[in-house]
Amino acid sequence: MELTLNEYGYITNYLVSGRKETPYSSPVTGKDQLACEKIMRKEAVDHSPIMPEGEIRLGVQSSLSMPWEYYYTYGNWFVDKSLFYPLLKKIELHGAVILHVEEELESEAWLWSYGAVDVWVNGEHSGGIETPVYKPINRAVLKFHLKKGDNLVFVRLQNLGVRDTRTLFAIQIPGEERRQIKVKLPGMDTAEEAVAAGQWLSGIRVTKGVLKFPKKAPENTIIVYDKRPVDFSLYGSRYVKKNISGQEEEILDAHNLYFTVKVSICGQTLSRRFERQELLGPVWSNETDPERNKERVYERIASVLQIPRGDGDNFSMYPVLARRYTGAIHEIDEKEIYKSLDQMESRRDCSDFLSCAMVRFMKLYPMDEALSARCKEVMLNYRYWMDETGNDGMCFWSENHSLMFFVSAYIAGECYPEDVFSRSGKTGREMKEKARTRIHDWLKETLSEGFDEFHSGGYTPITFAALLNVVDFGDEELSGLAVKTTDRLLHDLSLQTFQGVSIAPMGRVYREALYPYAQDIQSLVNLIDPEAPDWFSEWIIFLATSKYKIKEELKALMKEPLSLTYDESNASICIEKNDHYMMTSVQSPREGMKRKWENIYGRDGVDAGSFAYVKSLNECFHGTTEFQPGVFGYQQHMWYAALNPAAVIFVNHPGGSCEASSVRPGYWFGNGIMPAIRQVKNVLCSIYRIPESHPIPFTHLYWPKSRFIRQMMKEGWLAGEAGTGYVGIWCSHELKPYQDELTDCEYRADSRDTAYICICESQEKYGSLEAFLSDCITKNPSYDKGTGTLRCGNEILKFEACENKTQYV
The missing domain is CATH 1.50.10 (Glycosyltransferase)
Incomplete structure (x- = not known):
């Protein structure tokens, strides 16, 4: 079985052991909890130049006293074992992979993680990341000396578990030498079945309410429907399971939005989640008083x-x-x-x-x-x-x-x-x-x-x-x-x-x-x-x-109906709303206006008990309130275009490579890097320029196809009709459909430098989707990557990157 790096040079096949969790306590205390947590993150880890010992093989206990398992998550470029910790824990995770080359090779390797990481190649320490951080993600540039044949790469990750903790790592080979590298797993003979099961899960597709398999489902395959009750006391009957071993397809339950396909194999369970977004619509109470x-x-x-x-x-x-x-x-x-x-x-x-x-x-x-x-x-x-x-x-x-x-x-x-x-x-x-x-x-x-x-x-x-x-x-x-x-x-x-x-x-x-x-x-x-x-x-x-x-x-x-701009904190919000559509966004940057309040975190002589300090600390941790292009984002949602409450679209730069990602910013919420945005009434212009210091090199469009009566794609424009309105979006890069947890909801633009135009209009103005799309095309948008300038009709937006050191925690 031959495995390769993915198209971006990421290793996506590993054996892993852990996440090992140990209760953690520390004498560190003080008025500044962020500072305390920074110290505790550093104290919770211990580096060693000596690689952990023990056989690396599926099912065998590692030095963490936990078994080695095959890691599988659909579409994830990271080994991601992230979790939320309401109480303090020390976290440890090991990973191992074999890189095979036909001739001796020296390669640059990028290590991505929020944790403290050590990497060994053939038992020799090759570097890592010294200290865990909360955000943004760290990138360490390593040199891999690969001998002819098989090379064992071993990863040891440590972190402090405190609230949302990103226990993850990725290794990327950015240069052309990645084409010379093949991937194996330690003890490949015992792991082949698990790898094949992961490939089978990745080949599943949902089509018109039917789950289509690439071939017959392996033995011990089940589908698990998740009712997600509001009441925790009903969690005992939360799941409904059905054995689907040997089937080539499965007609889905028409009333269950959430389901997971699980394969039990080689002493572990691999799974892939799905969500039928078309089944989740607005619900009315039918009460008017x-x-x-x-x-x-x-x-x-x-x-x-x-x-x-x-x-x-x-x-x-x-x-x-x-x-x-x-x-x-x-x-x-x-x-x-x-x-x-x-x-x-x-x-x-x-x-x-x-x-x-x-x-x-x-x-x-x-x-x-x-x-x-x-x-x-x-x-x-x-x-x-x-x-x-x-x-x-x-x-x-x-x-x-x-x-x-x-x-x-x-x-x-x-x-x-x-x-x-x-x-x-x-x-x-x-x-x-x-x-x-x-x-x-x-x-x-x-x-x-x-x-x-x-x-x-x-x-x-x-x-x-x-x-x-x-x-x-x-x-x-x-x-x-x-x-x-x-x-x-x-x-x-x-x-x-x-x-x-x-x-x-x-x-x-x-x-x-x-x-x-x-x-x-x-x-x-x-x-x-x-x-x-x-x-x-x-x-x-x-x-x-x-x-x-x-x-x-x-x-x-x-x-x-509204057409206005107003402020919330340091954000400037635009609304264009009528019976037919709504477009709304934050402006990035907010031009011509100074911040309403200054971030005083870390300054000498400030009152750590004042609310001004609390606001500043919160802005550092949970994301800036001042929207600027090029700044590391967190959980800020930048814009919507809506034709009705379900037919909504937006673009974001995801924090992870897949829906199953556990990071903040997430796959569909927040932005890894903030875009430039300007909205003028019913026209929104945006530019996303992703630096190499961020691991995700694409942006994507949320476009739930099932919510539109009709849709058309022509000359770089995608247009849709719903309710009594139209929406059109243009992208400077080709938009390619992508299927993940959701089906027919996503288009990716595989570029670090991408511009978008979004326009909303009423049906009464154009009369047909074709007429609306034709008018969009006449606006002749263009994007100059050299200058970072987007033009659409009379609208011009230029990306000027900003930096905000408060976002480094």
Whole structure:
């Protein structure tokens, strides 16, 4: 069996051992958690010039005391074992491959990783990456001295597991010598079956509801449908499995969106995920009365026993609050409250979500003596900010997290005014006073400057919940500011609503960007307008017992045609919206305007407890609020063009090479490198120039074919029709269809230097898709790579690369 490097020179076949996870603790502490984590990342790893010993063969135990396995992930150029860690861990991973050459060869090799990595070739240390980072990805340039014949390449990766941790590496041969290199695996005779199974999985295609196999399915092949219930208590029946061994095709269940094909072979299981996006559409509640709709929403939250947190954990305080409100108290509620207190006590990441719910529970509902004592014990010992003693992996600094910590400290301090909080050494009264200052600054700056995590499909409802705690339990001034800030949040959301769905560029985004109507933020849209599509979100239960009132005029604002530009934080957002289409984007760069606030992180003499410092720290970690071309991106969503809530398109530069990638920025959300973008009404121009310092050399277009009535491609343009509008997109490079987890949704432009033009128009203006496409072609767009200049009609956009050192963490 002959294996090769892929078209970009990446090695894509390895044996791996690990990910080995060991609980980690450190004495490092301080007011700056990012600095602490930087130190811990360095302390958690140990380099050695000596290659780990042991036989490398499928199924044999490595020096990590874990078996060697064949690594397979469809379309991945990386060995990627990334995971989210709510508690600190030390991570170790080994990889091995054989490079075969017919003659002695010296080759440059690029090593990509976020972790600390050592590489050996034939037992000789060939270099690596010294220190792990959070972002951006590191590239080390190595020299491989390859002897004639087989050469063993061994990789040892180490990292600190803290929240979203990228445990991955890749080796790329960038030069022409890659054509002389063949790939083998150690103990190839034992691995051939696994390799063949991976190749079979890669050959699967979905066509009109039928799973087509390249040849008969191997023995021990199953299809696993995933129902993904909202309630974690139903996870026992989450999966439906069917044996498909020996089949050449499988007619898919018409009601299951998500499924995985798994092959058990050579003592391990290889798998490939699929998703039928055409089956996930907007859902309406059929309730039109706002008050009845609210009660329906609250009762639905109450009906859920536990909210999933990943595949193996759950939170439950928000459903408990819903059941207290509706009176449908469940027999498990007391146990779930105690469990929530235990989760807080562990100080796992996102435990502030629980503390924010717990303080609301404390203010609203009576507790018996035992629960009251346990609650007090946990609250007095909780860590409410980075300047308090302790060491953990909690994220304090994001826009939603920071307010949740502040308001939790404020209310807990009020509940226990004379008691001493062990981690701060302050009395409750002092805790409340300090938290009040931080809440005040958060509200004042956000109200005047806008939201850093603007329009976030996942985080906006969390921020909404935190704000309601201030509305209801803050003093008169804080409550008033919180009302105004919540009004602004919902007002700006209304601006970005199209045909009842939030369509918006976002300061922080996840993969749900593919389905705007299936983001948590849609629950807020539905509260404003019950006739809008519905979506489940536990966060809005705070509204049930809040004095805050949603303004009635927002419903009408959502439906108004708009042509405007406005600011959120340091971003400038454009909207062109009417009955037929919506185009919206952030401008990159935002021309003619200075930053609203300066990033002070790392400067001497600054107050590490100030909200200005918190905002700065968050911008470093979760991505800049100032959109500039050429800057390393994170989770920012740059633009949408929509003809209806499902027929949406956008382009991004992915952070990974495939859907299964676990990195942030992801395959469909965020951008590895930010583009230049300018929108003028219904025309959007963008340029993506990807430097060699980023491993992914292509951009791609999300174009869900099933959502369009018709589509046409001609002279570099792709045009589609849906609803009562048209959308067309031009690319300076050939767009090639690509199939991954989604089918018929993606076009790739295999170039590091690519320009795009997107245009929306109404059907009433053109009358036919052919006429619209013909007019697009007459605009005669052109892109000059030499100068980085894009021209389309009267519009000109020039790419001028920027650098932002705050994005190196």
